[in-house]
Amino acid sequence: MEYKVLVRMNEKLFLRDPENSELGRRIIQQGIQLMAEVGFEDTTFRKLADRINSKEASIYRYFENKHRLLVYLVAWYWQWLEYQVVFQTNNLIDPREKLERILKLLLLKDLTRPNVPTPTDDTNILALHSIVIREASKAYLTHHVTEHNKQQLFKPHKDFCGRVADIILEYRPDYPYARSLASSLLETAHHQAFFMQYLPSLTDFGTGPDNQSNEEDRLLNFLRHLLFSSLETTNF
Amino acid sequence: MEYKVLVRMNEKLFLRDPENSELGRRIIQQGIQLMAEVGFEDTTFRKLADRINSKEASIYRYFENKHRLLVYLVAWYWQWLEYQVVFQTNNLIDPREKLERILKLLLLKDLTRPNVPTPTDDTNILALHSIVIREASKAYLTHHVTEHNKQQLFKPHKDFCGRVADIILEYRPDYPYARSLASSLLETAHHQAFFMQYLPSLTDFGTGPDNQSNEEDRLLNFLRHLLFSSLETTNF
DNA sequence: GCAAAAATGATAGTATAACTATCAAAAAAA
DNA sequence: TTTTTTTGATAGTTATACTATCATTTTTGC
Numbered sequence: 060m061e062y063k064v065l066v067r068m069n070e071k072l073f074l075r076d077p078e079n080s081e082l083g084r085r086i087i088q089q090g091i092q093l094m095a096e097v098g099f100e101d102t103t104f105r106k107l108a109d110r111i112n113s114k115e116a117s118i119y120r121y122f123e124n125k126h127r128l129l130v131y132l133v134a135w136y137w138q139w140l141e142y143q144v145v146f147q148t149n150n151l152i153d154p155r156e157k158l159e160r161i162l163k164l165l166l167l168k169d170l171t172r173p174n175v176p177t178p179t180d181d182t183n184i185l186a187l188h189s190i191v192i193r194e195a196s197k198a199y200l201t202h203h204v205t206e207h208n209k210q211q212l213f214k215p216h217k218d219f220c221g222r223v224a225d226i227i228l229e230y231r232p233d234y235p236y237a238r239s240l241a242s243s244l245l246e247t248a249h250h251q252a253f254f255m256q257y258l259p260s261l262t263d264f265g266t267g268p269d270n271q272s273n274e275e276d277r278l279l280n281f282l283r284h285l286l287f288s289s290l291e292t293t294n295f
Numbered sequence: 296m297e298y299k300v301l302v303r304m305n306e307k308l309f310l311r312d313p314e315n316s317e318l319g320r321r322i323i324q325q326g327i328q329l330m331a332e333v334g335f336e337d338t339t340f341r342k343l344a345d346r347i348n349s350k351e352a353s354i355y356r357y358f359e360n361k362h363r364l365l366v367y368l369v370a371w372y373w374q375w376l377e378y379q380v381v382f383q384t385n386n387l388i389d390p391r392e393k394l395e396r397i398l399k400l401l402l403l404k405d406l407t408r409p410n411v412p413t414p415t416d417d418t419n420i421l422a423l424h425s426i427v428i429r430e431a432s433k434a435y436l437t438h439h440v441t442e443h444n445k446q447q448l449f450k451p452h453k454d455f456c457g458r459v460a461d462i463i464l465e466y467r468p469d470y471p472y473a474r475s476l477a478s479s480l481l482e483t484a485h486h487q488a489f490f491m492q493y494l495p496s497l498t499d500f501g502t503g504p505d506n507q508s509n510e511e512d513r514l515l516n517f518l519r520h521l522l523f524s525s526l527e528t529t530n531f
Numbered sequence: 532g533c534a535a536a537a538a539t540g541a542t543a544g545t546a547t548a549a550c551t552a553t554c555a556a557a558a559a560a561a
Numbered sequence: 562t563t564t565t566t567t568t569g570a571t572a573g574t575t576a577t578a579c580t581a582t583c584a585t586t587t588t589t590g591c
Contacts, residue, residue: 075567082568098438103548117568119550196432202334204493217496235499236517242490242497243483243521250482251475257440260453261478263471281472285479285525292524311538318539339577353539355579538587548577558567 066138071210072131075121083121085111087135088182090128095186099129099194126201129190130212133198136191137215139184140164141222154230155287161223162282165248166275192249220245231290244286251278302374307446308367311357319357321347323371324418326364331422335365335430362437365426366448369434372427373451375420376400377458390466391523397459398518401484402511428485456481467526480522487514 068076077083089111094102102125104118122128143164148157163169167188199213207213223241227234234240254261255278263281264274304312313319325347330338338361340354358364379400384393399405403424435449443449459477463470470476490497491514499517500510 080567101438104550105548114569114571115549116551116570120567124549193436196436199494200429200432200489202337208494213494217494220497236520237499238496239487239490239498239500239514239517240521243479243487246482246486247479251479253436254475254478258435258444258449258453260474261456262475263473264475278475281475284472284528285476285521288528289521289524291528292520316538340579341577350540350542351578352541352580356538360578533591534589535591536587536589538585540585541583543581545580546578549575551574552572554570556567556569558565560565561563 066135066142068131068134068138069211069214071212072127072134073121074119074123077121077131082111082113082117085113086118086121086128087132091132091183091186091190094129094132094190094194095183099125099190099197126198129194130198130207132187133191133195134212134215135182136187136195137219139182141215141219143170144219144222148226154226157226158223158230158286159283161226162244162248162279162286165245165282166252166279168275168279192253195249196246227290234290236289240286240289244282247285248278248282251281302371302378304367304370304374305447305450307448308363308370309357310355310359313357313367318347318349318353321349322354322357322364323368327368327419327422327426330365330368330426330430331419335361335426335433362434365430366434366443368423369427369431370448370451371418372423372431373455375418377451377455379406380455380458384462390462393462394466394522395519397462398480398484398515398522401481401518402488402515404511404515428489431485432482463526470526472525476522476525480518483521484514484518487517 068078070076075083077087086107090102090107093107093110097106104115104125108115108118122131144157144161147160147164147169151157151160160169167184170184199207199216201207220238220241223244224237227237227240251262251264255264255266255274259265262278264277266274304314306312311319313323322343326338326343329343329346333342340351340361344351344354358367380393380397383396383400383405387393387396396405403420406420435443435452437443456474456477459480460473463473463476487498487500491500491502491510495501498514500513502510
């Protein structure tokens with residue numbers, strides 16, 4: 060039996076739901092590929108259209124512009140990640156265990172643990188993750204944040220952050236910075252991963268071709284230390 | 296007696312040194328104003344030229360493009376901040392005190408403490424700070440990071456980060472994540488300030504028009520807690 | 532103060548991105 | 562098999578991000 064976990068998206072994120080047509084799905088899949096390859100600024104709807112043997116105008120029927128496509132992809136990622144967290148922390152009681160799972164998920168570790176139905180297998184999660192690392196902050200670092208926020212475009216991000224904050228509060232009900240700690244943790248995970256790869260002197264982690272997973276473990280240790288040392292320090 | 300602290304910039308950051316001419320200085324000053332007002336994406340050299348009663352082509356003689364202008368502004372900011380740190384921690388022996396000063400500087404607090412020569416008084420630090428908060432990550436989140444990094448464009452950022460890391464090691468010589476903690480702290484300070492203003496549900500800090508400085512103090516408390524709880528937790 | 536050099540202004544032009552519009556053809560739904 | 566919806570194909574508009582050129586102004590060296 061196969062699972063197909065579908066991520067239902069806020070309607071404000073698109074003009075026409077890309078999940079509902081073959082062309083739409085190709086826009087998403089190849090959009091992920093293209094953006095992962097050339098980056099957000101060098102992505103154009105023309106290039107994307109060529110890649111899927113379609114036309115620029117057709118893509119505009121799905122997304123207002125490429126920024127909205129980015130926002131869509133990032134939102135999809137957060138919803139997907141939230142689903143993973145829900146699934147993986149489902150039977151856990153110890154909030155510390157839950158937080159551990161979250162840390163690993165943030166770095167895309169242990170994805171292949173048994174019984175996790177990877178939703179929409181055709182989505183290239185690795186490529187999407189690299190997009191999130193490099194481009195996600197461009198989704199909100201715009202002159203139109205407030206407007207976009209009103210349209211709920213960042214709800215998946217906020218929901219995920221809220222869920223992490225709730226688990227933080229499970230672990231330590233009197234912790235006063237649950238949401239800030241949660242959002243900082245997400246940002247830090249992504250930024251450190253980026254720095255590790257491109258600006259290693261901003262980190263303590265190298266990234267040779269050989270010991271890559273070892274260095275990723277060290278990043279995980281850092282995040283764990285940051286998180287739990289803050290949660291276990293009593294004087295605020 | 297007046298001080299004029301000049302920040303000497305890496306020559307790779309510009310085509311012609313904007314500090315060496317009246318036009319160049321106007322490009323910088325009004326560039327800061329414009330970018331703070333309309334944001335990076337909506338800034339164009341044409342608008343900037345109009346604002347300073349000059350021409351697009353003239354600005355191109357100073358900066359290759361607006362991204363390089365942003366990189367320049369951000370680099371200037373880091374160098375300025377490093378100078379502030381050097382100045383303010385000059386006579387301090389206690390590394391904890393030094394770190395406290397850094398936290399405040401990151402949030403642009405206590406700028407007006409006595410005897411701090413605010414370098415180039417004509418530079419609008421507040422506007423520049425808001426640019427750094429909203430746009431700084433766009434300086435390195437590009438497809439050309441590696442290339443730009445080779446040209447040393449991010450050296451001021453890395454130097455500042457390194458200086459903070461050194462003080463962290465003064466405070467706790469065996470701390471294994473000094474640079475990552477430093478870079479995370481900078482990022483977190485900026486991101487939380489942004490979230491506080493535009494996506495408050497990602498933080499624990501409001502930002503009403505009334506109690507603004509109070510909420511900024513709470514952000515400071517959070518950063519302090521994050522920093523010192525990590526530094527004082529012994530098991531890694 | 533003058534000649535040479537450098538910087539800027541003024542104007543024009545190119546390439547490309549970011550759309551919008553239109554209508555015919557194909558596909559899907561009723 | 563009509564009707565509706567979606568896509569293809571083509572074209573066009575506006576704005577940005579530049580580059581080029583040459584005259585004019587400003588600066589610099591002497």
